Amino acid sequence: MPELPEVETVRRGLAPAMEGQVITLARVNRPDLRWPFPDNMAQRLTGARVLGLRRRSKYILADLDRGESLLIHLGMSGRMLVSGDPLGQFVHDHPAPEKHDHVVLDMANGARITFNDPRRFGAMDLLPTATAEAHPLLASIGPEPLGNGFSESHLVAALKGRSMPIKSALLDQKIVAGLGNIYVCETLYRGRIHPARRVTKIAQRRIAALVPIIRQVLSEAIEAGGSSLKDFRQADGELGYFQHSFDVYGREGAPCKTPGCTDHVRRIVQSGRSSFYCPSCQR
């Protein structure tokens, strides 16, 4: 599920249930996800008021009124379920607990936030709000692709002297933060660059052209997530799930969508990850 657009969608879905609200009860059902939870996490969350929800890359930060922030990462399979909101925005009743419900937050407005993560690649931590950016998971990641720090000159400079395939480069969170396998594939399709092409062998102007494409791809995905989120919330309150429509991702063997192209989408494996591309359009 979670690359930048999905995480932003989850953040927006959580905001009305959490912002300004006191966590009346936090329950933690196991000692760890990917890493151990911080000491006394449930106690440190219980009674705290959520001042606001921020996103940095694929991380959500819930700033609390005690000088601490809750860091949330959804990993590969993490989900946030919102239920029990008295205004009827979310599922009215709390659903039965499910396997892999690891952390449950009951809010003063009656909402319940349930973090469910079968594969447990997700993470939660508590850190001082004032130095949040210094957290080990955040300290060395690159600029936000939708922010001012991400520019053509940044990308060109960050890739200078690198020899890796462009696919690997765009997945590197130190170069730009928030892209994952899906949106890198979609970006390279729109940029007409073969995923295995080495960075060294790509003209500067083609690298620079990726910047507005990345912005466009992510913006469109956020837009789609936001709109379908509303519908889905009426259904059962789950956040961050929506049907995507991709040009190449997951379309192995299907016809290329470029007008006039008669070729078909191909899948290769790079560093253990699938890359989807059109061999005719992407060079």
Added chain:
DNA sequence: CTCGGAGCCTGTAAGC
């Protein structure tokens, strides 16, 4: 420092 591969976990779908 750079890069590629293994590994972490569980669930699901495809193949025999």
Added chain:
DNA sequence: TGCTTACAGGCTCCGA
């Protein structure tokens, strides 16, 4: 039907 294998949207760690 049952068993086995491949694969899944992230990230860190290790060795070459």
